[in-house]
Amino acid sequence: MKRVFSSENTIDVWQIRNLLEVEGIDTVVKNADMSSAFGEVPFVETWPEVWVKDPADYEHALDIVDEYLYAEDDDRPDWRCSKCRERNDAAFAVCWNCQTPARTVPIAGSGSDPGSESAS
Numbered sequence: 001m002k003r004v005f006s007s008e009n010t011i012d013v014w015q016i017r018n019l020l021e022v023e024g025i026d027t028v029v030k031n032a033d034m035s036s037a038f039g040e041v042p043f044v045e046t047w048p049e050v051w052v053k054d055p056a057d058y059e060h061a062l063d064i065v066d067e068y069l070y071a072e073d074d075d076r077p078d079w080r081c082s083k084c085r086e087r088n089d090a091a092f093a094v095c096w097n098c099q100t101p102a103r104t105v106p107i108a109g110s111g112s113d114p115g116s117e118s119a120s
């Protein structure tokens with residue numbers, strides 16, 4: 001297993017965990033006792049952590065964590081890869097999945113013809 005995220009904010013930890021689960025990544029949350037099911041070590045001041053079970057998911061998981069952490073500061077729209085249709089954060093210069101450069105259709109799709117240079 002590999003640790004991909006740790007925060008004193010338990011909400012953030014569970015948000016990250018949910019995002020990873022949605023992406024099909026198996027996770028383990030440690031040191032988080034939002035549920036009373038985690039009964040042991042109740043008074044240890046340790047930040048909750050998110051771990052991925054499969055090391056092969058590690059890089060992907062880090063991308064998701066980054067996307068979560070920087071989403072609040074980033075007003076630029078995400079974009080969708082023209083080749084593989086994966087969603088990419090606006091900060092990415094190339095597609096995380098297939099490395100296609102970001103010459104693609106914005107997800108928000110403000111214009112009907114994004115490739116046109118005629119108007120602006």
Ligand SMILES: [Zn+2]
Nearest residue numbers: 081084095098
């Ligand atoms: Zn792609």
